[in-house]
Amino acid sequence: MDHSVTIRVSKQRPSKRQPNSPRGAIASARALESDAFWRRRVFRNTYTRDGRAIRVKKWSVKIQHRGKRLTFSLAAPSRAEAARQAQSIYQLVRTEGWDAATQAHEHAALSLARRFPNSRRDELPKSDARYWRERLIHSKYRDARLLPIKEFTVRIEDGGTYQYFPLGTDDEERAAAEALKIYRRILTKGWEAAFRQFPREITVAIFWSTSPVACTYTTLFTFPDRSSPGLLPPAGQVRTRKKVVVLEADAEVRRTLVFWLGRQPGFECAGALKSAEETQNIIMQELPDMVLVNRALPEMPVIEFLERLKGRRPDLPAFMYGVYPDSDQIFITLSGVTAGYIFRRRKPAELFEPIRGAFRQRVLSAKEVLRQIREYFQSLFRFTLGGDETPGLAALTAREQEILNYVSKGFLDKEIAGALSISIWTVHNHLKHIYEKLGVHNRTEAVLKYLQK
Numbered sequence: 001m002d003h004s005v006t007i008r009v010s011k012q013r014p015s016k017r018q019p020n021s022p023r024g025a026i027a028s029a030r031a032l033e034s035d036a037f038w039r040r041r042v043f044r045n046t047y048t049r050d051g052r053a054i055r056v057k058k059w060s061v062k063i064q065h066r067g068k069r070l071t072f073s074l075a076a077p078s079r080a081e082a083a084r085q086a087q088s089i090y091q092l093v094r095t096e097g098w099d100a101a102t103q104a105h106e107h108a109a110l111s112l113a114r115r116f117p118n119s120r121r122d123e124l125p126k127s128d129a130r131y132w133r134e135r136l137i138h139s140k141y142r143d144a145r146l147l148p149i150k151e152f153t154v155r156i157e158d159g160g161t162y163q164y165f166p167l168g169t170d171d172e173e174r175a176a177a178e179a180l181k182i183y184r185r186i187l188t189k190g191w192e193a194a195f196r197q198f199p200r201e202i203t204v205a206i207f208w209s210t211s212p213v214a215c216t217y218t219t220l221f222t223f224p225d226r227s228s229p230g231l232l233p234p235a236g237q238v239r240t241r242k243k244v245v246v247l248e249a250d251a252e253v254r255r256t257l258v259f260w261l262g263r264q265p266g267f268e269c270a271g272a273l274k275s276a277e278e279t280q281n282i283i284m285q286e287l288p289d290m291v292l293v294n295r296a297l298p299e300m301p302v303i304e305f306l307e308r309l310k311g312r313r314p315d316l317p318a319f320m321y322g323v324y325p326d327s328d329q330i331f332i333t334l335s336g337v338t339a340g341y342i343f344r345r346r347k348p349a350e351l352f353e354p355i356r357g358a359f360r361q362r363v364l365s366a367k368e369v370l371r372q373i374r375e376y377f378q379s380l381f382r383f384t385l386g387g388d389e390t391p392g393l394a395a396l397t398a399r400e401q402e403i404l405n406y407v408s409k410g411f412l413d414k415e416i417a418g419a420l421s422i423s424i425w426t427v428h429n430h431l432k433h434i435y436e437k438l439g440v441h442n443r444t445e446a447v448l449k450y451l452q453k
Contacts, residue, residue: 035083151170280309
């Protein structure tokens with residue numbers, strides 16, 4: 001577990017004896033200069049590799065000053081030395097600014113890497129390309145990448161946020177260098193700047209039903225900084241195509257959805273809008289056949305927005321979708337659903353498979369679309385041999401089946417650990433064995449097999 005601590009210099013509480021007094025401020029300043037203060041704030045970070053949580057041996061510290069927060073990896077081997085190094089970084093931030101502190105820290109880390117070229121990977125700082133080389137992952141989703149190459153991807157975490165980035169090469173050295181370049185951009189300019197400059201891997205899920213939750217999902221790669229996607233042949237030779245309007249605040253995701261919604265057979269993306277007001281206006285002017293709305297709508301609750309659409313155009317099919325860093329987050333954000341889940345991974349041009357017959361209808365009505373959706377997901381449970389059990393489920397132990405049952409209900413790992421009175425590491429180990437026995441790679445695929453047993 002990442003025991004991160006944020007140092008909020010601007011919000012130090014005054015002394016209880018003399019609140020808001022100069023002596024209280026002096027006491028707070030002295031606390032920041034004490035070894036004990038910094039010993040309490042350094043921590044050892046963790047990362048996940050091959051399904052296991054690994055705790056690094058080196059120390060880290062999170063420093064916040066004047067509205068900005070950064071995490072620094074510390075080279076010191078002991079807590080006491082790490083505390084002194086953290087204190088010196090903070091003093092440099094205060095006196096010379098963030099740029100000077102980050103540049104000095106990177107220079108020190110690189111000097112250390114040259115002195116000890118055979119350092120263990122869990123001791124390497126994030127400013128060393130070797131740190132990222134050990135974390136490269138072979139990309140599995142080439143359909144959406146539009147590049148005729150094999151490549152690595154990398155998961156980058158900072159400030160409690162993570163994202164996967166494709167690296168455009170299967171050469172380890174070049175991929176590691178690109179990962180370091182992306183990380184430095186995030187560190188110095190923030191996530192939004194990195195998203196504008198580099199493509200990122202996203203999971204898009206369209207929710208065709210909410211009770212039970214039924215969705216099709218796929219992995220896509222964003223087109224950053226107004227880059228033009230590669231050309232593909234038209235999605236089906238259909239003379240008349242149904243028009244879809246999408247509401248998406250993120251510019252890079254919006255550009256990506258325009259491209260891929262236009263690849264759904266029988267459909268075209270007639271508009272990609274960034275605000276609820278724009279969308280409400282266009283549905284009355286352009287009369288689209290269907291509307292898709294990001295469930296994380298920033299302006300208002302998405303349910304409220306859909307109710308407004310229904311009031312203006314009662315028969316207009318409108319559905320929510322979600323954008324996630326990976327497919328596991330679909331379950332995590334929907335925890336507590338009691339009616340069950342039906343999730344199905346599709347290729348990028350097959351997201352609309354549940355309504356693939358809709359474009360043949362002269363008018364796309366909400367009633368007809370819902371009928372097609374119901375029949376599509378019901379068809380997934382029609383088996384030739386009613387007594388057959390999904391391969392692999394029979395090999396699960398009683399405990400593994402118990403854990404998989406909790407996962408299917410949307411429980412998080414820590415919630416499962418609490419319910420079964422076991423450690424979270426034990427839950428992780430059981431999940432690893434479940435994945436191996438079922439021949440799957442993540443929670444989504446495991447639950448799909450479990451629900452179709």
